[in-house]
Amino acid sequence: MKRGRAATRPYGAAAPGESEEIVEAANIAISNLLPTKSRSLYDIAYNRFKKWCAVKNVQVYSEECFVGILQSSTLWAQYSMVKSCLRIYDNIDISKFPKLIAFLKRTGDGYQAKKSKILTKSEIDRFLSSADDKELLMIKVGLILGIAGACRTDKLVNLTVDDIKDVGSSLIVKIPNTKTKIPRIFVVTDVGNMLELFRKYLSLHPPHVKHKRLFLYYKAGKCSSQPVGKNTMGKIPSVVASYLKLPDVACYTGHCLRRSSATLLADAGVDITTIKRHAGWKSTTVAEGYVENSIENKTKLLIRF
Template sequence: MIKLVELGGVFCGRTDELVNLTVDDIEDVGSSLIVKIPNTKTKIPRIFVVTDVGNMLELFRKYLSLRPPHVKHKRLFLYFKAGKCSSQPVGKNTMGKIPSVVASYLKLPDVADVACYTGHCLRRSLATLLADAGVDITTIKRHAGWKSTTIAEGYVENSIENKTKIANQVLVGTTTSAITKTVNVSESNPSFLPSNINFENCTNVTFNLNVNK
C-alpha cells in the first residue's frame, strides 16, 4: 500500500485525492493505467497515465488482487494488517504520514523532524521531477492542477540537478540556434555526415532523417 501511495503521489500529488480514489477511477488497458481524478481541489477533473516503468503495473495488479471480495465500498487504498488486506479504507491522516515512514526507511536527512516529511512532499516531488526533466511551468500546472504559476514554482525544489544545470549555463553559456544541413545520400554517395560539420558544447541537438524511396 505504501509503495502504491508513493507512486500515486508522484503522479497525482495530493494525498486527499488519493484517499478518495476508487477502483472505478482506474482503468487497466494492458500497457498502462489510466487514472481519473474526478474530485479535485480546483473542481477540475484530471487524468494521468501510469506506464509500465519499473514494474509499476505489476505492483498495482498485485495490490488489487489482495483486495478481499467482501469489501462493500470501492475505495482503492485499504489497510494491510496481520498479513492480509483488510476492508478498512486508509484515512487522510495515515496517508499524510506515509512520506515520513518512507523517509525513516530510507534514512533521509532530518528524519526525526516529522514536519519535514508530510503529504506535501509528494507534491513537491511531482513538481521537482517534472522541472528537472525540462518540463515547462504550464505543463506542470496543468498536470498537477495548479492555477497559479507562483504557487507551482514554489513547489519546485532547488534540487542539485537543477543547480548543476544552472552552474553549467553560467560557466559555459548557452546559445540557441537552428542549423539546417541537407545531405543527399545514395549508393554512389554513401557518406552520411560530411567531415566539415563539427559539434562542440551542444545540447538539445536533433537529427531529422528523411528517407525517400
C-alpha cells in the same frame, strides 16, 4: 482615521426596505464564495478580527486599523482569510490600501515559508526496489500514484477502483473532485515494476467489500476491508524517508508527494505551463512555489568551460 468605512449594519441583516427573503438568498450565495472545506477556519479568523475591533473600540476599517492589527496581534497569520471575509461580508477590499501593502512587503522581506522536503528519483527508485512488499506494499502504491499524479493526500484517500483503468501498458487514473472543480487525469506507465506492484495490491483486496475505495489497510501481506484514513496516507512520505534513513524524517509531510512530483518534472525539463496543467494549479506563482531548488536541477544549469 480618514479613510475606511464604519461597520454599522451586521452582516446578513436586511436594510430598511429590503426583502428578508432576498437578503437570505443573497447570504447563502455569498457564503458559498468561501472555500467549502475550510470555510469554518475563515469564519473563525473573521470573528477574531471583529472581536479585536470591538475590544479596541475600532469604529472605522482604515489602513491604520489593519497595520495596527498586523503589528500587535496574532491575526497576522490569518491575514489572507480575514481579507477574503471582509471582501465578501463587508464589501471592503483591503488589498487596495497602499500603506498596508507597503507594510506587508517590508515585514515579509526575507521570509521563507516552511515547506515539506522532497523525495528524489533515486530515493523513490531505491525504496520501490528494496522495501519488503509484505509490509510496505500499500505504501509503495500510494507513493507511485501520489508522485505520478501530484496528488493531495485527500485525493489518494478517496480514490476508488473505478477511478483507475488498467489498459495493459499503463494505468489511466482520474481524479474527479479537485480543488479547482476540474477533473484531472494522469497516467502511470510501466516503468520498473510499478504496474506489477499496483496489480499485486489490487489482487489482495478481500472479496465482497461494501465500498470501492482503493486504499485499504494492509499488514503482513493481507488487506483488510477497512479503508485507509487521511492521517495514515499523509504519513507515506515519512515512512519512506524513515526506511531510507533520511535526515529530518518529520519534514517529509503529506505535501511531499505533490512537491516531489513538481520538482521531478522541472528537473526533467518540463515547462511550468505543463506542470501547472498536470497538478491542477491555476497560478504560476503557486506552481513555482512547489518546485524545489534541487541540486540536480542546478547542476543542469551550470555553464561548463
